Amino acid sequence: MINYISYRILQLIPLLIAISIIVFVIIQLPPGDFLTNYIAQLKNAGNDVSESMILNLKMQYGLDKSMYMQYIIWIKNILLHGDFGRSFQYNQPVADVIGPKLTLTLVISVISLIFVWAVAIPIGIYSATHQYSPLDYVFTFIGFIGLAMPGFLIALILIYFVFTQTGVAITGLFSPEFADAPWSMAKVMNMLPRLVIPVIVIGMSGTASLIRVTRGMLLDELSKQYVITARAKGVAENKLLFKYPVRMAINPLISTIGWTLPALISGEAIVAIVLNLQTTGPMLLKALMTQDMYLCGSFLLILSVMTVLGTLLSDILLALVDPRIRFGGVAE
């Protein structure tokens, strides 16, 4: 098992290097850079921009160096100092820009994730064991709506409905008086009820698809021979259900953890914009649009690392729950 894990971790190193290079190249690919935008803005504002000033700015942001030098400096600072570079747009270190929003994002995402799993898995199990029952049809119907309707649309409808009925605008995570206040117990208590809507909206499509996946996987497993064997031994139905087929049906869910981690950070940017949530999604979108190079580079890098770590995590979890993987893995 330890062999298996260390083998997997070793494999990650070249992968991460490759990813960081690709990320860096991709953010450089669009024509122009942040300065082109900035200078255009200055000119639009009627300011005179001289050649020397442009040169100065270039030196200040390190844009005069060649691409690979920029990459090496960037990576060196990340690895040695944990310094992700400076955001042009905010004129602050990237870490300071992302940091506070990251916490909030993680809170919302983790709660949504728990919400999704806690709601979807029991419903999926019920739907599979009571296939074609009236409730199964109801869940299927709701599930398809959740899958088919984009999250931001649900968000818009909810905001409109709540506003016209009660006159309360439910956007944002805090009441105005708390918006800029430092963190306190009162602020947290103010946030909690306002979390409900984003969590439901963000979790909606995940819940819907997870219900379908759980139901489908479990239906597959329920008719397998080993379930009948266990039943023929005299195992009670409920105990049997959770010991055998549910355990097996969980495997594919575990392998999706790898994709869930990055979605925690970037996910639902549009929903966050509609609901005016101060999460990282809208910030990433804006950084990409203004070509704020180090900010979006760092974002993309964090997302990639999350994906890779998530995949590693699901591989390890899978090996833990499934002996066939545990014993086959190292030999490959």
Add this chain to the structure above:
Amino acid sequence: MGRQEEVILEMKDVKVHFHLDEGVLKAVDGVDLRIKRGKTLGIVGESGCGKSVTSQALLRIVPKPGEVQGKILLYRGGKDGTDEPVDLVKLDPRGKQIRDIRGGEIAMIFQEPMKAFSPIHTIGNQIIEAILLHTTDDKEEAYRLGVNILQKVGMSNPEQRMGEYPHQLSGGMRQRAMIAMALSCNPSILIADEPTTALDVTVQAQVLQLINDLKEKSDTAVIFITHDLGVIAEMSDDVAVMYLGKVVEYTDVDTLFHAPKHPYTKALLNSIPSVSMEKKRLESIEGTVPFPMNLPQGCGFYSRCKHAVDGVCNAADVPLVEVAAGHHVRCLMVESERTEQEVEA
């Protein structure tokens, strides 16, 4: 057949019907069988004749939407406090009583040992589970019993095997483990549903030998389901030949092989390849088993039978008739033959 034999399970007019959207599928349609202590009843027939569903009906594990009717009387010999037989058909298929019987009183070995074990639990875990359900509450004793039974079925290193997963064992080993699991709670009836079909021939012989040995040692009744008449000859005391959910011939094994009466049984026996038959085309039964839904009246074998007579065989359902002591046949032609002989005599 004259000596006293203890019947421990009796099936009376057992029917298993599946109510589907397209109609009623009669997988098992009126089966009467008697299982005797320490004896093997072979059930033989082509694919789709209802052999497996019959055995599932005994354990009440018929898949949905199957419905079991009739009577399945299990004589538990005072184990549950009364001498009265339990009618398994009346029990709730999810209830406590039937769960006690499953695995404890009637155990089952399945066709494909590769699929019959859960791949993510150890062999030991799955055997001990059965023992804890029926024999003892003590985990250590259950472990000891598990090792014991693995040893009995001829597993090498039983203690090591307890900690291994199914995919670490070969097919034959897995079937041994399966038999061990089935026998771990000393059932009085063992159902073997084509236990050797998925194994190669040498392993087949070992597994059959093993089942026979264990049967003799523990006086277990065995219901042996197969489509292989050779295996039936080796294993069975009594044989029931099934066709389209019905028993068409039911007798002891010698009579079946030496004096079969039903045209279907004869055709089956003729279709066994033989070393001594040289350069002869192997006989086969024309056509296939009809789909058991919306069947016309009359004998189920009518469409494929060489001796079928229009207006007689397809007029009404054919009853199972005792043509000699302990020899039951479901065929009008055999019956008329017999009455003619009686008249002549």
